[in-house]
Amino acid sequence: MSVIKEAANLNTRMREVVPLVHNITNYVTVNDCANALLAIGASPIMADDIREASDITAISSALVINIGTLNQRTVESMLRSGKTANELGIPVVFDPVGAGASAFRNEATRQILEEVKISILRGNLSEVSFVAGLNAAAKGVDVSEADSANDPVDAAKMAAKKLSCVVGVTGAVDIVTDGERVAKISNGHPMMSKITGTGCMTSAITAGYAGMKEDMWVAATAGILSMGLAGEIAWEKAGHLGTGSLRTGIIDGLSSLNETKIEEMAKIEEM
Amino acid sequence: MSVIKEAANLNTRMREVVPLVHNITNYVTVNDCANALLAIGASPIMADDIREASDITAISSALVINIGTLNQRTVESMLRSGKTANELGIPVVFDPVGAGASAFRNEATRQILEEVKISILRGNLSEVSFVAGLNAAAKGVDVSEADSANDPVDAAKMAAKKLSCVVGVTGAVDIVTDGERVAKISNGHPMMSKITGTGCMTSAITAGYAGMKEDMWVAATAGILSMGLAGEIAWEKAGHLGTGSLRTGIIDGLSSLNETKIEEMAKIEEM
Amino acid sequence: MSVIKEAANLNTRMREVVPLVHNITNYVTVNDCANALLAIGASPIMADDIREASDITAISSALVINIGTLNQRTVESMLRSGKTANELGIPVVFDPVGAGASAFRNEATRQILEEVKISILRGNLSEVSFVAGLNAAAKGVDVSEADSANDPVDAAKMAAKKLSCVVGVTGAVDIVTDGERVAKISNGHPMMSKITGTGCMTSAITAGYAGMKEDMWVAATAGILSMGLAGEIAWEKAGHLGTGSLRTGIIDGLSSLNETKIEEMAKIEEM
Numbered sequence: 001m002s003v004i005k006e007a008a009n010l011n012t013r014m015r016e017v018v019p020l021v022h023n024i025t026n027y028v029t030v031n032d033c034a035n036a037l038l039a040i041g042a043s044p045i046m047a048d049d050i051r052e053a054s055d056i057t058a059i060s061s062a063l064v065i066n067i068g069t070l071n072q073r074t075v076e077s078m079l080r081s082g083k084t085a086n087e088l089g090i091p092v093v094f095d096p097v098g099a100g101a102s103a104f105r106n107e108a109t110r111q112i113l114e115e116v117k118i119s120i121l122r123g124n125l126s127e128v129s130f131v132a133g134l135n136a137a138a139k140g141v142d143v144s145e146a147d148s149a150n151d152p153v154d155a156a157k158m159a160a161k162k163l164s165c166v167v168g169v170t171g172a173v174d175i176v177t178d179g180e181r182v183a184k185i186s187n188g189h190p191m192m193s194k195i196t197g198t199g200c201m202t203s204a205i206t207a208g209y210a211g212m213k214e215d216m217w218v219a220a221t222a223g224i225l226s227m228g229l230a231g232e233i234a235w236e237k238a239g240h241l242g243t244g245s246l247r248t249g250i251i252d253g254l255s256s257l258n259e260t261k262i263e264e265m266a267k268i269e270e271m
Numbered sequence: 272m273s274v275i276k277e278a279a280n281l282n283t284r285m286r287e288v289v290p291l292v293h294n295i296t297n298y299v300t301v302n303d304c305a306n307a308l309l310a311i312g313a314s315p316i317m318a319d320d321i322r323e324a325s326d327i328t329a330i331s332s333a334l335v336i337n338i339g340t341l342n343q344r345t346v347e348s349m350l351r352s353g354k355t356a357n358e359l360g361i362p363v364v365f366d367p368v369g370a371g372a373s374a375f376r377n378e379a380t381r382q383i384l385e386e387v388k389i390s391i392l393r394g395n396l397s398e399v400s401f402v403a404g405l406n407a408a409a410k411g412v413d414v415s416e417a418d419s420a421n422d423p424v425d426a427a428k429m430a431a432k433k434l435s436c437v438v439g440v441t442g443a444v445d446i447v448t449d450g451e452r453v454a455k456i457s458n459g460h461p462m463m464s465k466i467t468g469t470g471c472m473t474s475a476i477t478a479g480y481a482g483m484k485e486d487m488w489v490a491a492t493a494g495i496l497s498m499g500l501a502g503e504i505a506w507e508k509a510g511h512l513g514t515g516s517l518r519t520g521i522i523d524g525l526s527s528l529n530e531t532k533i534e535e536m537a538k539i540e541e542m
Numbered sequence: 543m544s545v546i547k548e549a550a551n552l553n554t555r556m557r558e559v560v561p562l563v564h565n566i567t568n569y570v571t572v573n574d575c576a577n578a579l580l581a582i583g584a585s586p587i588m589a590d591d592i593r594e595a596s597d598i599t600a601i602s603s604a605l606v607i608n609i610g611t612l613n614q615r616t617v618e619s620m621l622r623s624g625k626t627a628n629e630l631g632i633p634v635v636f637d638p639v640g641a642g643a644s645a646f647r648n649e650a651t652r653q654i655l656e657e658v659k660i661s662i663l664r665g666n667l668s669e670v671s672f673v674a675g676l677n678a679a680a681k682g683v684d685v686s687e688a689d690s691a692n693d694p695v696d697a698a699k700m701a702a703k704k705l706s707c708v709v710g711v712t713g714a715v716d717i718v719t720d721g722e723r724v725a726k727i728s729n730g731h732p733m734m735s736k737i738t739g740t741g742c743m744t745s746a747i748t749a750g751y752a753g754m755k756e757d758m759w760v761a762a763t764a765g766i767l768s769m770g771l772a773g774e775i776a777w778e779k780a781g782h783l784g785t786g787s788l789r790t791g792i793i794d795g796l797s798s799l800n801e802t803k804i805e806e807m808a809k810i811e812e813m
Contacts, residue, residue: 026588027298027569027572027588028572028576028588029573030298030299031299031300031302031303031573032573034299034300034467034468035467035515035518038465038466038467038514039465039514039515044299044467045372046297046298046299046339046340047340047369048340049341049342049343049375051343051373051374051375052372052373052374052375052376055372055373055374055375056372056373059372068588069588069589070591071590071591071615072591072593073342098587101594101597101598101601102589102593102594102598103593103597104591104593104594104597105594194580194581194797195577195580196573196576196586197576241779241794242791242793242796242797242798243577243580243581243793243794243796243797244577244581244789244790244791244792244793244794244795245790245794247515247793248515248516248518248790249513249515250515251514251515251518252512252513252514252515252516253513254513254514255465255513255514255515256513298569301569302570302571302573302574302738302739305570305738305739306738306786309736309737309738310736310784310785310786315570315738316643317568317569317570317610317611318611318644319613320612320613320614320646322614322644322645322646323643323644323645323646323647326643326644326645326646327644330643344613508783518786519786519789519790520784520786521786522784522785522786522789523783523785523786523787524784524786525784525785526736526784526785527784
């Protein structure tokens with residue numbers, strides 16, 4: 001079965017199961033992440049105090065660790081929840097927002113990778129390259145010009161092998177790989193980069209799919225593909241109105257996705 | 272006068288007074304709570320540092336305590352603000368988001384109930400049942416299947432008597448009771464559960480009405496009714512577009528509510 | 543060249559440069575600030591931990607300090623980032639949200655002014671008056687009735703001279719002054735006050751313009767003007783729908799602004 005069919009089918013089944021996803025994430029895009037999860041057919045819970053981090057992870061089907069606005073308090077909770085997830089076989093999606101931009105962010109990233117087994121790493125080329133210890137010149141949370149020097153397929157594969165996890169590199173073309181299988185996704189729209197949180201939402205809904213606890217490469221492909229399709233739907237309906245409407249349209253797009261639409265619209269090359 | 276007429280009239284008067292509502296709430300839905308309060312005719316202020324919690328409560332007409340993303344720091348502020356509110360006769364609306372989901376959340380809930388006199392408790396059946404010490408099996412922040420075993424009217428009445436406050440249980444049908452009077456509200460739309468924050472917004476606008484410092488049962492009925500009506504208006508105009516548009520439509524709906532619309536659309540059975 | 547032409551031209555050039563703006567801001571309106579910055583042609587980064595505050599400021603073109611939901615932890619980061627900005631010649635925009643509403647907020651404001659050299663102060667008349675030590679009677683984050691006693695032009699000029707910075711006082715008519723030059727902006731729409739975050743977004747996009755490191759009076763005028771124009775565009779297209787749609791429309795409006803529109807729509811009296 002093609003990964004498109006598998007991803008499409010996973011969407012249908014996720015909407016029946018409604019997996020609970022624990023998000024320790026940033027306060028900038030957290031509302032969009034919650035609404036994106038609900039729209040795609042999962043259920044969000046946000047909790048970042050060390051006194052409950054482990055308890056909340058334990059009742060969830062997947063965990064997202066997103067370091068967008070990390071602080072010492074929440075880093076501790078990320079580590080605690082990550083360990084609980086590992087113990088209980090709960091998938092962990094790691095979004096290293098802005099990795100490379102500060103020593104604190106880098107040290108937190110290093111610590112998370114050292115203490116937590118990640119199932120899926122999702123970032124832009126700059127972030128993924130940094131995380132994998134490859135050449136990276138990060139400027140804030142956007143893909144820097146310097147990244148074009150790296151080939152995203154090579155970078156993603158190297159990261160996947162080094163970290164023994166599935167890696168999703170999002171950009172003009174998205175790459176999802178477990179080190180062997182590669183999905184090259186050509187969906188999405190450039191205007192999505194003019195809205196904050198498309199990356200964070202992608203990681204969140206990827207965790208929804210991962211919460212089905214099946215093939216993590218399919219889950220990551222389904223998550224990244226879903227966001228690309230939602231962006232296309234949003235652009236078609238609302239892009240001419242501006243970025244505020246596009247943002248609303250992306251949540252609308254996620255909520256309207258189903259097996260048929262995914263199969264019809266997906267542009268994935270398997271390598 | 273029927274509770275519908277009273278609620279409708281309270282809306283008109285609130286829009287004239289514009290009561291200031293202090294919210295110590297979660298960072299997931301806080302923006303929606305602020306915009307919901309403005310839309311319904313109140314004014315929001317968010318402040319959660321212990322150094323100013325009491326000062327901010329003292330200049331406000333009502334206080335919302337919402338434990339959606341509580342941490343030790345904010346719990347202290349909730350307790351401090353709650354006590355100040357009690358001393359000054361300022362109504363307190365308590366939203367025990369996810370009560371039952373973790374030991375920390377349960378302990379914070381217990382402490383708040385012990386140290387703060389609540390005016391209105393607003394939650395789903397699972398949360399209210401837990402708070403009242405009744406049978407509850409919480410799964411995150413959603414109503415669990417197990418809750419259908421409890422009759423919401425009985426559960427709400429018991430909670431109201433036990434805690435000596437008005438209780439609002441929201442769900443397919445909403446129940447508002449002070450232990451004696453019961454309003455059964457049949458407004459709203461099922462798709463509202465696919466947006467994060469409808470519960471939090473309900474608590475916030477309920478605090479707006481409570482800030483008029485009149486009958487707390489009427490205030491809670493007005494708040495919960497207003498959200499149901501906004502959901503219906505939103506569904507009618509934007510429901511077919513998706514959940515992003517529905518969310519925007521709910522704020523639009525709240526801002527368009529007035530005495531006439533409330534009287535025309537309200538479906539309340541008084542028991 | 544008129545300030546309108548200068549502001550319009552600055553918008554074009556900012557969209558080419560895409561300056562990175564570091565925001566230490568509140569969790570209520572942070573998402574709107576990020577999307578507003580992207581819409582106007584800048585790039586947002588949010589980071590408030592003391593371990594990275596200075597690093598993030600150092601890679602940015604401007605810094606926003608917004609005390610909307612300050613706490614002791616973030617105040618320290620504000621001071622640290624402010625000092626780094628001063629050392630590196632990075633403009634600092636200060637938004638004293640709710641100054642005057644609590645002793646903690648006042649003390650933080652005093653400390654920020656003492657330790658950080660501000661480039662642009664942006665607030666309502668109540669906040670600016672308080673900050674400048676003039677007569678002020680703040681009620682939460684809204685302009686109080688009492689403020690009408692002060693003439694905003696006089697208050698802004700006095701504040702600008704006292705603090706040696708550009709001052710932007712937003713209200714029905716907006717005033718921007720460096721103590722000598724005064725721009726009186728008559729754009730915007732009253733319904734904007736029914737949405738949370740219009741002030742915060744104004745400060746954020748002002749920092750985008752300030753990040754071009756040219757004339758701070760022009761930058762502040764461009765920022766405040768841009769928000770007024772976006773409000774007018776939004777009111778025209780979405781105002782009849784309600785405040786939820788108006789909020790979305792403001793981001794749409796910001797993203798649609800360009801040199802021609804700014805020149806055509808701006809109503810500025812230079813004094």
